[in-house]
Amino acid sequence: MNNAAQNGATTLVIGAGPAGLTAALELSRTSSPCIVLESDGVVGGISRTVEHNGYRFDIGGHRFYTKLSVIQDLWREVLGDDFLTRPRLSRIYYNNGFFDYPLKAGNVLGHLGFLEAAFCVASYCKARMFPRVPEDCLEDWVVNRFGHRLYTMFFKSYTEKVWGISCREIHSAWAAQRIRGLSLLSAARAAIFHSSRPAAKSLIHEFHYPRHGPGMLWNRVAAMVRGNGGEVRLNSPVTRVHWTPGGVTGVEAGGRYYPAGHVLSTMPIRDLIRILHPAPPGYLSEAASLFHYRDFLTVALILRVRDAFPDNWIYVHDPSVKVGRIQNFKNWSPEMVPSDEFTCLGMEYFCFEADSLWSMSDEQLIRLAGEELGKLGLCAGAVVVDGAVVRTPKAYPVYDATYRRGLEAVRRFLAQTPNLQCIGRNGMHHYNNQDHSMLTGLLAARNILGANYDLWKVNSDEEYLEDDIVITRDELEALRETQPQVPVKRDW
Ligand SMILES: Cc1cc2nc3c(=O)[nH]c(=O)nc-3n(C[C@H](O)[C@H](O)[C@H](O)COP(=O)(O)OP(=O)(O)OC[C@H]3O[C@@H](n4cnc5c(N)ncnc54)[C@H](O)[C@@H]3O)c2cc1C
Structure with missing residues (x-):
């Protein structure tokens, strides 16, 4: 890989989610200049923790589970005693009953x-x-x-x-x-x-979780990056990525031009293609429309009730309600609520931005969520005292009939543009959890520092052949191992 970082050229990281911040942490630890440009006002991306009037909730409950020791070690290093081990209980609501x-x-x-x-x-x-x-x-x-x-x-x-x-x-x-x-x-x-x-991935009965939710981890990692001399700039949406044949040259964010030695992109591939300047070759421009996404609404309901139900989360199969899953955040960590007298539930709705659900007002969504909770018979009699809505576009990259063709085009372009690397979940249109998103960030940073990892082999069926201390044989096996052994995989 073209080793601009060693010559002091800055790496620009698009997005302060798990992939971008992990890459920035690795670079900053070796004193390689890096600037993270984040469009949002907070760090963590989809793995952030939202705070509302003292209550904390996730964009979907985020379990910390990995077979990658390099990632587990990082979580432990950053969180220390705040890395809790929590019991897991989750049930399926189907046909008016609960299935364990x-x-x-x-x-x-x-x-x-x-x-x-x-x-x-x-x-x-x-x-x-x-x-x-x-x-x-x-x-x-x-x-x-x-x-x-x-x-x-x-x-x-x-x-x-x-x-x-x-x-x-x-x-x-x-x-x-x-x-x-x-x-x-x-x-x-x-x-x-x-x-x-040994328990398979979905059968485990406990999981790790930061005391104040995943945002606690990402706030600390951002502080570490800054402490090491790197920059994390919030409210800085990248609106253009400049390139010439052979490499990217810089990006525009917040009305400013940043020259780049390398660019690491965690933004959705479709968006990245559309902001390449000048417009990329036809085969890539056309590929933008081959990527599709599923969007996600979290309706947090604050209830005056001490023990709503014992689960961390419940899957709702009942087709008569729109809600897909319900989180009970105080069962993830007791410190997600300011008082034990109250409960914060995350009512989760999967939808498309074009759906009427997406454009309902917050008040309407809070009312709908309260009604659906009542219809399911959960928390009977509990009063909803407050609520909040978070809309997450492109929460899920969709694996449909076209995305593979799109990825082929992207990989062709990246092969000719070696100082641009796509990492993370939407960055690679790959259905990665935090651990694999982080691993792509870590390996991309090491590529900039002189290694030669094929990021597309992370969390794939292909064997990862690199012999390097980052991925041991066991970890390689873990990447290839089976996941759940039950008829429904529902940790999405
Ligand atoms: C409902 C749900 C539940 C999940 N549960 C789990 C779980 O239990 N455990 C787990 O490990 N993982 C879970 N995940 C997956 C986890 O959220 C992702 O793997 C992880 O957040 C991906 O990290 P990332 O950095 O690749 O992307 P993101 O988290 O999407 O971060 C990308 C960042 O880039 C920013 N960005 C986008 N465009 C621009 C731009 N133009 N300019 C600047 N910044 C930009 C975004 O604002 C965002 O902050 C879950 C995901 C979902 C949707």
Whole structure:
């Protein structure tokens, strides 16, 4: 990699989310000049913590779980005693009842009844005997592994709420990345025998969480970057990225031009393509329209109630309400609320910016969320005393029929523009959690310092072949390991 940083040229990082701040921290630790330009007034990106009248909540509850020791070590280093270990309880609300999650055989049977359970087994056997080939879409992938009946009950409605499109339109690559290795037998084994094998990702019963939410981590990392001599500039949206054949030369943000030795971009790929100046080659400009996103609304409800329900979060499969998931933030950390007499729930709605839901006023959304809570019978009698709404555009990069073509075009351009690296979740249109978003930032920074990592292999099915201290063999294996072993992957 062109090593401008060693010559003192500044690295510009677009976005102060986990990927951008991790990259900046790594660069600042080696005294490489870097400036983070963030459009928002706070750091953390989708992993920020919102504060409202003393209550704290996440954009979707953010579990801290990773198999990457380099990331785990960083979390521990930054958070110290504020890195809490919290018990996990999450259930599925379906058909007027609660199903334990991870699934437990007795609990499932109690709700479904033996006849329905027998139908599920028959449907599973049929799927195994007559699998759908080829497995083009998510529906095929799940039906082949669980049968149509379980797919309909535990997968279809929630997944379609999340993505807003039919499971037939979602590429099977999504399943391959997020729920690969899953089988009905392993789910049943875990449910019935409480398997003594090491817990798979979704079966863990506790997780780490910062005392004041994920924003606590990112505020501290930003302070560390500044302490090391780097800059983090808020309210500085990047509106242009200047390039010439062979490399980027600078960016415009807040009416100012910043010359660049390197640029690391965590902004959504579609937006990045559209602000390249001059306009990029036709093949790349046309690729911008191949990337699609799902947007996300958090309606925080403050209730005068001490113990609303014991879960950290509840998945709502019931199609009669729009809410997809409900977080109870005081169960994530007791210090997310200023007084134990109150509860702060995060009612989560998956939608598109064009939907009427998105453009409802905050008051209307708070009213809707309160009504839906009542309809579900949760927190009966509790009074909603306050509320807040946060709209998060492009919360989810969508894996549809076109995004792979888009990525090919982007990678072609990046190969010819070596001082521009795309990192993170929307930056790579890759469905990364914090840990993998951070890892791409870390490796990109090391590339600037002289290494040669292929960031596109992080959190992918391809083997990561670099032999380097950053990724040990075990960590490499972790990148390739299966994730949950239950019929529904719902940590999105
Ligand atoms: C509902 C939900 C739940 C999640 N739960 C978990 C979880 O439990 N555990 C977990 O580890 N991860 C979770 N994640 C994933 C996690 O949020 C992401 O992996 C992580 O935030 C991605 O980091 P990033 O830096 O790549 O991008 P982002 O967090 O999106 O940050 C990008 C930053 O770039 C800024 N930006 C964009 N455009 C510009 C511009 N033009 N100029 C300047 N700045 C710009 C944005 O304002 C933002 O601050 C969840 C995500 C969602 C949506």
